[in-house]
Amino acid sequence: MTDSLPMPISTLTKAQRTSIMNLVRRAARTEIMPRFRSLDAADISQKTSRQDLVTDADRAAEAMIARGLVNLFPNALIVGEENVAEHPEVVDKIAEAELAFTIDPVDGTWNYAHGLATFGVILSALRFGVPVFGLLYDPVMDDFILGETGGPAEMTVPKRRIVRPLSVSQGGPVEELQGYLPLYMLPEDKQAPMAQLMTRFERALSLRCSAHEFRMLAQGHVDFVLSARLTPWDHAAGALLCQCAGGHVAMLDGSDYNAAKREGYLLCASNAATWNRIRDAMSFLLDTPEAETETITEDVSA
Template identity: 45%
Template sequence: MSRFGSKEEEALIEAVRAVSRAEILPRFRALGRAEVDSKSAPDDLVTIADKAAEHAIGARVAEILPSARIIGEEAVATDASLLDGIAHPGLTVIIDPIDGTWNYANGLSTFGVILAVVEDGETILGLLYDPSGDDWIVARKGDGAWYDGANRRAEKLTASAAPPRLDETMGFVGLYLYGKADQARIAATLPEFRRTYSLRCSCHEYRMMAQGRADFVLNGMLNPWDHAAGVLALEEAGGVARLLDGTPYRPTMTDGLLLTAGNAALWDRLADLWSPLNRS
């Protein structure tokens, strides 16, 4: 029997909201130069707010779920072996303290907090929280995806039912996530679509997918803090998330190309379009 229920879910949501008010929002558009640093690349940023929020959320999670492993993005940046814990039996909580840090550090409000609860290697809860609007999408395994907030009634979500005609679809493709050869291959396909974007923020891309406001995302980086919660939200809203080779997504995966779509027919059409990427 799962050691996770509605009481713990509510406590985690309130913890994320409280930490956002205390650590994230007061620093937004108020960061000094010394409070922003880079990690793997000049545009892969981390701020004092990321570190403070991860520490604070982790402390709250430890109180709510004392037996759970806690894996935060910034902790993994210094110890990648922490990722191995996701596959272990029991509960694991994965935290992205600020998803969309580049946006946050540059004064753009397209950022969020992502939290996923994984049990025995399978995501059972996903939270996509927007600090600016104080609202969130929460998904429970087998119980749907819901849009909720401080000043709204919970709304059950349904992903896009768009037909598989590519010239009618809108989605997200971050070319910067790929090598030069694959960038050229993908770029050559973009005129097939009505519109393509990149929000530089998985939290909001998945929110739009779960709400039926976007049709697809092609993602070339499988960090579990970016995808574990969002994939659950999309699937619970009726969408499809698989690696480009057709393998169902799991939060233990760290390699491959992840294709998500609002419905199975569109996923099949996109997988066929981008199948050459599997052979690159």
């Protein structure tokens, strides 16, 4: 286990980062905010379940951001959440891509579709699956949390020309920790023990929005974020920004995070000691069901 993500050199210049920020702001101004609290039922669709929604704003904002990225980086792989829903094979190319961008055009779509202001835009740049640039944008407040390899996490408020560095919390014992975890996304056999564990934390909940959960972590307002059902557009930027703000990032099994990974649990915490305490408390997530263990043993012996 390492104390940080592997650190390839970012390929983005200051001008390119500024262009990406302007692109995201334009997409929010043009496609996201005008539709907020103005969606009709026909503008909202289910993807895989009642909890997994997509709106016209998601599709239109992603298309606009993707076009802009192609103009800026003609040879980059573009991995947008809504495009992947139609072309899942795109995700398979992340590990081999010298430069890739992930886009979650409206993270927290359920909140957005129900008129809650807890939603955001997530964008990351990857080199062979390793995050090198991360962006978490709040369209309502019009501010960014940004970071790249080797640099700090920063809060940027364009209208007020404010840029300030961010730092994670000091962490602490399990009973004093606050954080986010997706109980409903866990396998059914893990939900009851996780629900019991949640009572040990000072506070553990979910915002139904990775963008704002990771923003809270990078600002030091919570101590950890546990992610399941790994999707690169949800987690790559937040993992990098946690690290940039001084936090500790690793898969729950101790391996390095890479956006090409599809399975496992990503744990981002304020420091290594806190990460270890949470990992020990959540070790049951790594247990293999008895029936599955028997099947694996039989397959190997055969």
